[in-house]
Amino acid sequence: MTEHPTGGLTAEHARHLPAVLDAATAGRLLGIGRTTAYRLLETGTFPAPAFRAGKKWRIPTSGICHLLGIAYPPPGPCAHGSPATDHEQDQ
Numbered sequence: 001m002t003e004h005p006t007g008g009l010t011a012e013h014a015r016h017l018p019a020v021l022d023a024a025t026a027g028r029l030l031g032i033g034r035t036t037a038y039r040l041l042e043t044g045t046f047p048a049p050a051f052r053a054g055k056k057w058r059i060p061t062s063g064i065c066h067l068l069g070i071a072y073p074p075p076g077p078c079a080h081g082s083p084a085t086d087h088e089q090d091q
């Protein structure tokens with residue numbers, strides 16, 4: 001992912017993120033270092049919702065975007081390049 005010039009996450013960048021992030025990526029998007037991100041996760045004070053999948057921490061992209069005030073999923077074309085229909089959005 002190319003970084004935004006100011007280091008922040010934009011709706012365009014969010015469109016290309018997976019639904020769930022690893023701890024290092026989520027921390028980087030929030031401007032938190034890797035060690036601090038893991039410490040916050042272990043103490044239950046990470047600023048976004050998170051969960052464990054086995055031994056790994058996972059952070060939903062929607063929680064990071066919500067924290068940053070970015071709509072997720074971002075409005076725009078579907079993965080196949082055309083705007084979503086109402087039927088597709090309901091599924």
